[in-house]
Amino acid sequence: MKSAGGPTAASRTPNYIGVPLPRANAKRLLAGRGQYVDDIRLPRMVHAAFVRSPYAHARIVRIDTTEAHVPGVLRVITGAEVAGMCRPYVGVLAHVKGMRSAPQYPLAADRARWQGEPVAAVIAETRALAEDAAQLVRVEWEELPAVTDAETALEPATPVIHPELGDNLCFERRVDSGGVDEAFARADQVVEATFVTTRHTAVTLEPRSILADFNPAERQLTVWHSTQVPYMMQWILARHFGLSEPRVRVIAPDVGGGFGLKIHTYGDELATVAAAILLGRPVKFIADRLESFVSDFHARGHCVKARMAVSKAGDILAVDVDDLYGIGPYSGYPRGSANEGIQVANLVGAPYQQRAYRARSRAVFQNKPMYGQYRAVGHPIACITSEGLVDLAAEALGRDPAEFRRRNYLPADAYPHTLVSGLTFERLSQHEALDKLLAMMDYRRLRAEQAELRKRGVYRGIGLASFVENSNPSSATYGQGGVSIAAQDACTIKLTATGGITVASSINEIGQGGYAVISQIAATLVGVPIEQVKVVIGDTEVTPYGGGNWGSRGTGIGGEAVFQAGKALRANILNFVARLTESEASLLEIRDGSVVEAASGAVRMSLEEVARTAYFQTARVPRDFQPELTVTRSYAQKTYAGTYTNGIQASHLEVDVDTGFVKLLRHWVVDDCGTIVNPLLADEQIRGAVVQGIGAALYEQCLYSPEGQLLNGSLIDYLVPMAGEMPDIEVGHTCTPTATSELGAKGAGEAGTAGAAAAIMNALNDALRPYHARVFTLPFTPERVLRALGKIQ
Amino acid sequence: MREPAEIMEVKLVVNGETISRRVAVRQNLVDFLREELGLTGSHFGCEHGVCGACTVVVDGEMVRGCLVLAAQCDGARVETIEGLSGNGALADLQRAFHERNALQCGFCTPGMLLTAAELLARNPRPSREEIRAHLSGNYCRCTGYQAIVDAVEAVCRARREEAAS
Numbered sequence: 001m002k003s004a005g006g007p008t009a010a011s012r013t014p015n016y017i018g019v020p021l022p023r024a025n026a027k028r029l030l031a032g033r034g035q036y037v038d039d040i041r042l043p044r045m046v047h048a049a050f051v052r053s054p055y056a057h058a059r060i061v062r063i064d065t066t067e068a069h070v071p072g073v074l075r076v077i078t079g080a081e082v083a084g085m086c087r088p089y090v091g092v093l094a095h096v097k098g099m100r101s102a103p104q105y106p107l108a109a110d111r112a113r114w115q116g117e118p119v120a121a122v123i124a125e126t127r128a129l130a131e132d133a134a135q136l137v138r139v140e141w142e143e144l145p146a147v148t149d150a151e152t153a154l155e156p157a158t159p160v161i162h163p164e165l166g167d168n169l170c171f172e173r174r175v176d177s178g179g180v181d182e183a184f185a186r187a188d189q190v191v192e193a194t195f196v197t198t199r200h201t202a203v204t205l206e207p208r209s210i211l212a213d214f215n216p217a218e219r220q221l222t223v224w225h226s227t228q229v230p231y232m233m234q235w236i237l238a239r240h241f242g243l244s245e246p247r248v249r250v251i252a253p254d255v256g257g258g259f260g261l262k263i264h265t266y267g268d269e270l271a272t273v274a275a276a277i278l279l280g281r282p283v284k285f286i287a288d289r290l291e292s293f294v295s296d297f298h299a300r301g302h303c304v305k306a307r308m309a310v311s312k313a314g315d316i317l318a319v320d321v322d323d324l325y326g327i328g329p330y331s332g333y334p335r336g337s338a339n340e341g342i343q344v345a346n347l348v349g350a351p352y353q354q355r356a357y358r359a360r361s362r363a364v365f366q367n368k369p370m371y372g373q374y375r376a377v378g379h380p381i382a383c384i385t386s387e388g389l390v391d392l393a394a395e396a397l398g399r400d401p402a403e404f405r406r407r408n409y410l411p412a413d414a415y416p417h418t419l420v421s422g423l424t425f426e427r428l429s430q431h432e433a434l435d436k437l438l439a440m441m442d443y444r445r446l447r448a449e450q451a452e453l454r455k456r457g458v459y460r461g462i463g464l465a466s467f468v469e470n471s472n473p474s475s476a477t478y479g480q481g482g483v484s485i486a487a488q489d490a491c492t493i494k495l496t497a498t499g500g501i502t503v504a505s506s507i508n509e510i511g512q513g514g515y516a517v518i519s520q521i522a523a524t525l526v527g528v529p530i531e532q533v534k535v536v537i538g539d540t541e542v543t544p545y546g547g548g549n550w551g552s553r554g555t556g557i558g559g560e561a562v563f564q565a566g567k568a569l570r571a572n573i574l575n576f577v578a579r580l581t582e583s584e585a586s587l588l589e590i591r592d593g594s595v596v597e598a599a600s601g602a603v604r605m606s607l608e609e610v611a612r613t614a615y616f617q618t619a620r621v622p623r624d625f626q627p628e629l630t631v632t633r634s635y636a637q638k639t640y641a642g643t644y645t646n647g648i649q650a651s652h653l654e655v656d657v658d659t660g661f662v663k664l665l666r667h668w669v670v671d672d673c674g675t676i677v678n679p680l681l682a683d684e685q686i687r688g689a690v691v692q693g694i695g696a697a698l699y700e701q702c703l704y705s706p707e708g709q710l711l712n713g714s715l716i717d718y719l720v721p722m723a724g725e726m727p728d729i730e731v732g733h734t735c736t737p738t739a740t741s742e743l744g745a746k747g748a749g750e751a752g753t754a755g756a757a758a759a760i761m762n763a764l765n766d767a768l769r770p771y772h773a774r775v776f777t778l779p780f781t782p783e784r785v786l787r788a789l790g791k792i793q
Numbered sequence: 794m795r796e797p798a799e800i801m802e803v804k805l806v807v808n809g810e811t812i813s814r815r816v817a818v819r820q821n822l823v824d825f826l827r828e829e830l831g832l833t834g835s836h837f838g839c840e841h842g843v844c845g846a847c848t849v850v851v852d853g854e855m856v857r858g859c860l861v862l863a864a865q866c867d868g869a870r871v872e873t874i875e876g877l878s879g880n881g882a883l884a885d886l887q888r889a890f891h892e893r894n895a896l897q898c899g900f901c902t903p904g905m906l907l908t909a910a911e912l913l914a915r916n917p918r919p920s921r922e923e924i925r926a927h928l929s930g931n932y933c934r935c936t937g938y939q940a941i942v943d944a945v946e947a948v949c950r951a952r953r954e955e956a957a958s
Contacts, residue, residue, distance in 0.1 A: 029899025032834020032874030256900030511898025687937025724929035
């Protein structure tokens, strides 16, 4: 855009919102100059390694650390010692009624409750020495019967993990509109299935990492932490170690992937902090891959029995859902392990008219690793259930699955729409998204090709999955439950002495592009070239307070705070210049780093001159006027529990009916995340999220023995999606900005994961249709496909 | 306690610099590069040779730095992301990755770049499937791999065009 002014006029500053700019902060990562926690070395730094329980459930009879005290080892810390320094924690939320858990300690003191639970920490000069010495810690165990099957966890014969709770139930949620049994009784068709998702985990390439330093003279704790939530960690460390919160500094340097893994409390990390406090020197702990598999939070191990009632005319009349999932031996802290079940109970059938709806979700304790939020929390399970039932119903009625969906979507004029569960959708764009998707994939042509190929013994499938995805959560998610996880974010923008801006934000960078999003919004709102923007993130000592990165909230909430701060700074600058130049602020604009007359574009003052006047030549400033060129603004979304995004995905795949192998041919997504700040980032983030969903659909699962031993806990045995198996993924958008903010952005980080596995399941069952074979247990391994085909027993 | 780790003297050339160190014979190459030389661009992702985050070049061959001992590199020439960035060998790949946002958290990126460079050195005209297959030893959890494949494809095309002109 060019201004209408003459040759002296500054050209209008570009609007960077919506522009696919490469990320300024990516260049150093490309040059190998990132700085992740493990790249930081401090003077006198020592290393932690952990002794972990080899049993899923065992009593610790005694621990003998005598042999471990070899040269190079500074200290061996056991559960009792850490328990004396760190208050125990209980992962319940006050506003989630009926949720229960038991006090948890960083290191198991008398009983270990999962294989991999940390029991003792060895602190040594090098990690290698610490690992050597950890093998010399003698633990005498008494193995106890383990609870490893969610299906039987509530049976009277099953041992109770926390006897004081009476049984192994952590949480139960019920939703009921009434009228469900009546609707099933009068239905023309009822379809039902049991959908099973197998426990899997985030597998960030950078494992969990922490470096803690303690200065006893000031009782100052400084922690470099691979975290998505610096302020949440500041609160936890201060609270549980009895430190003054301002004297706990949490720095998140480059973070090598988060996906929800790095929003939880981990005992080994707390024990590392305890070691730093005990020793008064820096202690580093970097989880290796083997211990990651047995100590990272896991997710998504559900069994959902569900049925749907439909009319001959093609209307969904009722949905009935019973979900059971096995968490770890404790509810996760501080967010609890109930959110998956809450989302399943809330959201099955949510994209459609819920005429009658009933759901129950139960979370039960098990002797398996801790369990909780992972990208798209619960949504993939809700989506698999909804979309699986929808395809079964369409097939039972002989309807095209796309048209069956269209008929049953919430009407376009239904918004805001409140679900049976009480959640409200501000506005969805289902019909538009479906139309766009069908056009992108050339649905009719693919259907024709599918029919043609079947005649030749080539089995291809087309699967659709409509999804909704929560974003921009309000305090209803956590804050109202009494845990200090901010629902609000803030931004401070400072005009620098030469007319640039530094932008400090409480959201941070975990690879998703937070830095770029913040700079693009700030540059646009203030009116400076983007090269003049420096972003400051990931440090509780220098950024304003806020929630950080989880729940698809960074751009929607953190970005709106940047938007408001930028707007406020621009207004302050214009008011100042108006006063200095005896003009009206409303007649001025900031373009390309200069204050100009809006009408002519003539430059009145450069921002450097503005800063120089305000900071150095204060004699030029009227005595009764104080320019404020550093501003802070905060934002919280308070209208809805979350501003839901929506969209639809499609998978096209081919099954080899002799081997059971699935080849993904192509994948399409239409996503509606409202305003997009940077489409380059949004699109690849959606693709990455889809690939995680594909991992769940085809490869990823934590396999356990009946005794609770993880059988595939290495990157050799646990399969993750690699480039070779992945299809090209075409991404399109519909755009329904949220009216809850001026920016209008909703989250883009999780939706891809929410819908991908359901699309693949439906495509696979579509491909297998000629054989009347169906699969509903994920991952869809060749073995499961062959079993469904009846080719193996 | 086991016998104390044996120490060995090694002399090698890392990114063009001659280095002499006494190393524990059990120390792997990436640990050596990171801990002894401060070259932290090569990362540990699995320590099983599966994820590719530790990829470096030894005597012209791409290797998993976690599966090679520093002691084995006595007399070798080792190149890492830092050296190959400094000498411009990866400049077009780095530019293409940047333009297409073919990285998010960046943890896999050094290994991914080195692997892509190896492919381009061997095969100037890889198909999209060949690119995908070649990169399949490098795990990226953030992107959908597509931007990476696009970037490598674009560099292949540009290099061919440059060679033809």
